[in-house]
Amino acid sequence: xxxxxxxxxxxxxxxxxxxxxxxxxxxxxxxxxxEAKIVRNGSRGAYFxxxxxxxxxxxxxxxxxxxxxxxxxxxxxxxxxxxxxxxRWLGAPDKIPFLAKQTRLTFARCGINDPLSLDAYxxxxxxxxxxxxxxxxxxxxVKQVTESGLRGRGGAGFPTGIxxxxxxxxxxxxxxxxxxxxxxxxxxxxxxxxMEGDPFVxxxxxxxxxIATGATKGFVYIRSxxxxxxxxxxxxxxxxxxxxxxxxxxxxxxNAFDMEIRVGAGAYVCGEETSLLNSLEGKRGxxxxxxxxxxxxxxxxxPTVINNVISLASVPVIMDKGAAFYKDFGMGRSRGxxxxxxxxxxxxxxxxxAAFGMTLGEIVDDIGAGTATGRxxxxxxxxxxxxxxxxxxxxxTPFDYEEFAKRDGLIGHAGITVFxxxxxxxxxxxxxxxxxxxxxxxxCTPCRIGSTRGVETIDKIAGGIEPEKNIALVTDLCNTMKxxxxxxxxxxxxxPVMSALTHFRDDFKPAPVAEAAE
Amino acid sequence: xxxxxxxxxxxxxxxxIVQDMKGLEGPLLPILHxxxxxxxxVPQASLPIxxxxxNISNAEVHxxxxxxxxxxxxxxxxxxLKVCQAEACQSMGSDAVAAKLKQLLGxxxxxxxxxxxxxxxxxxxxxxxxxxxxAMLDGEVIGRLDDEKLDxxxxxxxx
Numbered sequence: 104x105x106x107x108x109x110x111x112x113x114x115x116x117x118x119x120x121x122x123x124x125x126x127x128x129x130x131x132x133x134x135x136x137x138e139a140k141i142v143r144n145g146s147r148g149a150y151f152x153x154x155x156x157x158x159x160x161x162x163x164x165x166x167x168x169x170x171x172x173x174x175x176x177x178x179x180x181x182x183x184x185x186x187x188x189x190x191r192w193l194g195a196p197d198k199i200p201f202l203a204k205q206t207r208l209t210f211a212r213c214g215i216n217d218p219l220s221l222d223a224y225x226x227x228x229x230x231x232x233x234x235x236x237x238x239x240x241x242x243x244x245v246k247q248v249t250e251s252g253l254r255g256r257g258g259a260g261f262p263t264g265i266x267x268x269x270x271x272x273x274x275x276x277x278x279x280x281x282x283x284x285x286x287x288x289x290x291x292x293x294x295x296x297x298m299e300g301d302p303f304v305x306x307x308x309x310x311x312x313x314i315a316t317g318a319t320k321g322f323v324y325i326r327s328x329x330x331x332x333x334x335x336x337x338x339x340x341x342x343x344x345x346x347x348x349x350x351x352x353x354x355x356x357x358n359a360f361d362m363e364i365r366v367g368a369g370a371y372v373c374g375e376e377t378s379l380l381n382s383l384e385g386k387r388g389x390x391x392x393x394x395x396x397x398x399x400x401x402x403x404x405x406p407t408v409i410n411n412v413i414s415l416a417s418v419p420v421i422m423d424k425g426a427a428f429y430k431d432f433g434m435g436r437s438r439g440x441x442x443x444x445x446x447x448x449x450x451x452x453x454x455x456x457a458a459f460g461m462t463l464g465e466i467v468d469d470i471g472a473g474t475a476t477g478r479x480x481x482x483x484x485x486x487x488x489x490x491x492x493x494x495x496x497x498x499x500t501p502f503d504y505e506e507f508a509k510r511d512g513l514i515g516h517a518g519i520t521v522f523x524x525x526x527x528x529x530x531x532x533x534x535x536x537x538x539x540x541x542x543x544x545x546x547c548t549p550c551r552i553g554s555t556r557g558v559e560t561i562d563k564i565a566g567g568i569e570p571e572k573n574i575a576l577v578t579d580l581c582n583t584m585k586x587x588x589x590x591x592x593x594x595x596x597x598x599p600v601m602s603a604l605t606h607f608r609d610d611f612k613p614a615p616v617a618e619a620a621e
Numbered sequence: 622x623x624x625x626x627x628x629x630x631x632x633x634x635x636x637x638i639v640q641d642m643k644g645l646e647g648p649l650l651p652i653l654h655x656x657x658x659x660x661x662x663v664p665q666a667s668l669p670i671x672x673x674x675x676n677i678s679n680a681e682v683h684x685x686x687x688x689x690x691x692x693x694x695x696x697x698x699x700x701x702l703k704v705c706q707a708e709a710c711q712s713m714g715s716d717a718v719a720a721k722l723k724q725l726l727g728x729x730x731x732x733x734x735x736x737x738x739x740x741x742x743x744x745x746x747x748x749x750x751x752x753x754x755x756a757m758l759d760g761e762v763i764g765r766l767d768d769e770k771l772d773x774x775x776x777x778x779x780x
Contacts, residue, residue, distance in 0.1 A: 114747075115752055115762075115764065117762055118752050118765075119752055119765065150752055151751070286748060287745065288746065289707035289708040289710070289746045289750060290750045291746075291748070291750070292749070292751065327654075327691055328703075328744060328747050328757070329747075331762075363645075363646075365650065366650070367650075367689075367691075368650060368653070368690070368691040368692060369691035370688065370689050370690060382650065383647050384647045385647040385648060385649025385675075386649075386681075386685060387684050387688040388688060388689070403647070445751065446750030447708065447710075447712035447753060448713050448753075452751030452752070453751050454751075488708060518709075520708045520709045520750070522712045526712065534708070534711070538707075538745065542745075544688075
């Protein structure tokens with residue numbers, strides 16, 4: 104058997120030098136006259152081990168990482184093609200603690216094989232969900248998704264099945280499935296990883312959504328900052344079309360479904376669903392007032408399912424293994440699994456899919472293993488730029504939509520940014536307002552003007568100008584933004600600001616050093 | 622090339638792109654992406670041609686072009702360097718990274734060096750948050766930026 108070497112083509116791995124490693128391995132193979140097949144897989148998500156190279160041996164896969172180009176010669180010398188020992192040796196990838204502790208449902212296949220091999224996809228259970236779906240009545244598919252308890256993974260947490268039911272029940276000759284792949288929140292990369300590492304699961308999920316609701320056309324709106332994901336999705340759609348997964352007869356059934364990949368143009372607010380629809384229509388990405396709901400009047404005024412990548416990519420496993428199987432994971436009203444993205448100043452950063460219910464402390468301290476700098480953790484921001492900053496005192500909060508809401512936070516798209524004790528929380532609060540000002544679509548006043556005034560007022564606090572009065576002003580402003588904005592951009596910017604103010608008040612005191620220097 | 626010849630040239634190349642994509646549902650963004658790829662920016666002269674073909678007003682096209690951060694009104698430098706300034710990268714010192722790049726290149730954000738070699742831009746998240754701080758040079762991603770990698774980047778854009 105020709106040895107197979109797996110080198111991730113995922114952009115996270117590429118950012119850490121996977122391409123150079125691939126070249127070095129190819130050169131070494133040529134130089135030594137060894138015949139081997141190099142497979143470019145996705146990433147399994149343990150970014151602290153990337154580039155993680157795997158070889159297929161008689162006893163299964165053996166992983167090495169993080170591999171540097173300078174390691175390649177010695178890897179060959181150590182007989183890595185047969186799993187030989189080396190300082191980068193990690194053993195069987197699924198035994199690596201960071202990966203072994205996970206519950207991989209949505210990411211079950213991500214990073215294992217060539218993302219564009221439909222055979223590899225099928226060999227690991229792919230397309231079973233869609234096969235089941237084409238034999239079912241639309242209402243039964245919707246029922247199964249509803250019963251699974253799946254909620255929108257983009258951040259809002261709205262029950263996916265309910266959304267689908269509205270579209271199913273709204274009669275129209277044309278309906279759409281829109282996938283929100285405008286993953287703009289810092290600390291999130293789950294959508295990117297799926298699109299680059301297991302694109303067929305998203306395509307399968309969208310096809311199921313189409314059959315369930317009577318929609319025949321899908322769009323994936325991917326942000327322009329993700330060129331690798333765009334390229335991969337375009338190729339995967341081609342493969343799926345040729346194989347009859349997409350087209351006029353999905354898997355040979357009478358159901359038609361096809362899709363197009365569209366690219367955003369650098370506007371964060373287009374991650375908001377109604378802005379995204381406007382953008383797809385070729386308009387400015389301004390927010391629409393709701394109602395009408397997109398499920399009734401969405402893209403081009405037609406009934407539209409708009410779901411996040413992870414919501415749609417979680418559907419195939421639900422249709423394959425059943426609603427009860429999925430619902431069995433999790434806690435409270437947060438059912439199933441959630442891909443937690445551990446990022447920022449953290450020793451073991453990466454994607455960790457787990458059932459809902461782990462505490463924030465377990466995620467940061469046990470899974471993430473503390474900060475990369477080795478300093479104490481000061482704060483973690485959960486849910487991207489619109490999420491709250493949590494101090495260590497709240498690390499007992501379980502990962503659950505309602506539990507986070509109880510503590511004035513949100514899980515959002517489940518990204519976690521870790522900050523060490525050098526972080527200045529006033530600066531972070533200011534950034535939240537500044538970011539809102541840069542990205543505001545301008546439609547509603549609290550967001551458009553409030554964000555700019557917020558920056559100015561926080562600057563006054565930093566400058567020691569009437570700090571108590573200005574803190575009260577920021578608090579009042581946050582209240583206006585929270586309740587007066589049309590969408591989550593203006594409405595949630597208060598989360599990082601107020602949490603910084605509430606939990607890290609010391610950082611908002613005027614710096615005594617600056618006064619002494621004058 | 623005279624000004625008039627240049628604008629005729631822009632018009633014909635724009636028309637070809639518009640013709641190619643106008644059958645899409647919601648064709649404006651794909652068209653603008655196509656035009657930016659063709660010219661390196663979205664020339665003013667392209668706008669009326671798009672408006673005419675899509676049967677919308679010049680103002681609407683102008684509104685869309687100026688709404689999105691990606692569309693340029695002028696060509697960028699030969700290289701485009703985007704440095705992530707979002708929270709995950711902030712936690713790993715992206716402020717210092719940006720300051721060092723500005724100093725090494727002698728330009729600020731949204732500026733191009735005098736020799737036209739590189740344009741420096743902030744970006745808010747590249748999805749490389751577990752490999753922070755990160756950047757993108759002409760579409761190539763770079764993670765865990767340190768002084769050595771910054772020097773390499775600067776050497777590359779200057780060569």
